[in-house]
Amino acid sequence: MTGNKIRPEAQDMLIAVDIQYDFIPGGALAVPEGDAIVPAVNRLAELFGRMVATQDWHPNGHNSFASSHPGKNQFDVIQTHYGSQTLWPDHCVQGSRGADIHEGLNLSRCDLVIRKGFRKEMDSYSGFFENDRETPTGLGGYLHERSFKRLFLTGLATDFCVKYTALDGVKLGFEVYVIEDACRGIDLAGSLAAAWIEMDDAGVKRIQSSSVMSW
Numbered sequence: 001m002t003g004n005k006i007r008p009e010a011q012d013m014l015i016a017v018d019i020q021y022d023f024i025p026g027g028a029l030a031v032p033e034g035d036a037i038v039p040a041v042n043r044l045a046e047l048f049g050r051m052v053a054t055q056d057w058h059p060n061g062h063n064s065f066a067s068s069h070p071g072k073n074q075f076d077v078i079q080t081h082y083g084s085q086t087l088w089p090d091h092c093v094q095g096s097r098g099a100d101i102h103e104g105l106n107l108s109r110c111d112l113v114i115r116k117g118f119r120k121e122m123d124s125y126s127g128f129f130e131n132d133r134e135t136p137t138g139l140g141g142y143l144h145e146r147s148f149k150r151l152f153l154t155g156l157a158t159d160f161c162v163k164y165t166a167l168d169g170v171k172l173g174f175e176v177y178v179i180e181d182a183c184r185g186i187d188l189a190g191s192l193a194a195a196w197i198e199m200d201d202a203g204v205k206r207i208q209s210s211s212v213m214s215w
């Protein structure tokens with residue numbers, strides 16, 4: 001049975017979402033086992049032969065930081081002009097060690113690193129649009145201009161930045177695959193299971209890295 005095997009083609013792009021020190025154990029917003037995905041992503045980068053990485057990149061005092069909202073706690077949800085916003089520990093501050101992409105990630109096949117969340121007043125989970133869901137990062141234009149059709153998502157966190165990148169990818173007309181074992185989630189109050197349902201409803205395909213084969 002070879003039907004469910006994926007053989008990377010010229011119109012496929014691998015995307016590595018936010019594989020940064022603050023999202024791995026020891027970091028400010030650690031995702032459990034966040035660093036365990038690195039070998040799988042490196043293997044996939046060789047199979048695909050190309051990759052785009054996203055990098056969460058916040059200024060000090062960012063609106064998504066609980067510390068910017070006196071009286072609020074980490075993981076509270078507030079209302080903003082662009083909708084509801086979960087408040088996080090300070091993380092991925094521009095130029096800090098926590099914002100660096102994990103050094104174990106092989107970037108030799110990485111064509112582009114796209115930074116997001118750099119506007120102080122607005123967060124950006126998705127690699128495509130900021131959290132108002134309409135301010136573009138430029139990634140959609142880049143991928144369309146290079147004629148990519150299928151996107152294969154890996155990274156952190158499954159239930160936040162990977163999810164929003166997947167949903168926006170579908171909206172922009174890409175065929176989107178999330179490689180489950182090359183991602184890890186934060187899982188705030190059931191958010192991981194909810195994310196898979198939302199992605200499934202949107203037509204995102206859930207696959208395992210073992211189904212990606214070389215030619």
Ligand code: VGL
Nearest residue numbers: 018056088156157160161
């Ligand atoms: C992320 C929360 C805040 C993520 C980024 O990469 O999933 N989550 N900033």
Ligand code: ZN
Nearest residue numbers: 056064092117
């Ligand atoms: Zn962030």
